[in-house]
Amino acid sequence: MEKKIRVIIAKPGLDGHDRGAKVIASSLRDAGMEVIYLGLRQTPEMIVNAAVQEDVDVISLSILSGAHMTIFPEVLKLMKELKIDDVLLTGGGIIPEKDMDELKEMGVGRLFGPGTKLSEGVDYIRGWVSKNRP
Numbered sequence: 001m002e003k004k005i006r007v008i009i010a011k012p013g014l015d016g017h018d019r020g021a022k023v024i025a026s027s028l029r030d031a032g033m034e035v036i037y038l039g040l041r042q043t044p045e046m047i048v049n050a051a052v053q054e055d056v057d058v059i060s061l062s063i064l065s066g067a068h069m070t071i072f073p074e075v076l077k078l079m080k081e082l083k084i085d086d087v088l089l090t091g092g093g094i095i096p097e098k099d100m101d102e103l104k105e106m107g108v109g110r111l112f113g114p115g116t117k118l119s120e121g122v123d124y125i126r127g128w129v130s131k132n133r134p
Helices: 019-030 044-054 068-081 097-106 118-132
Strands: 006-012 034-042 058-063 088-093
Touching: 006 019, 006 044, 019 034, 019 058, 019 088, 019 118, 034 044, 044 058, 044 068, 058 068, 058 118, 068 088, 068 097, 088 118
Parallel strands: 006 034, 006 058, 058 088
Antiparallel strands: none
């Protein structure tokens, strides 16, 4: 039996808008993935600790607050400290293209903006996991 892809979805910081995160969580579940939705107001420490405890393949952050250049690097730093470099850090929200490029250079996976087809995220995660988590 094939192992289900395990994904954590979290809303870090003070951003209280979680409708998009819930839609993403539903689409990943519909695609056969196991999704752990951590909910609102998560700290980077809470997110990374949950990822370790849940043995996930993917951490996906939904950020609409503009704090992406603080939160993604902090999550990456914590992941490196705990040596979980085989977990994909991805996500989406209101993130300018320039910032997406800078985050990618730091080691963040693909980031998705509003209006992205749900299937793009599903396909990206499946492809990344098949290459990096055999």
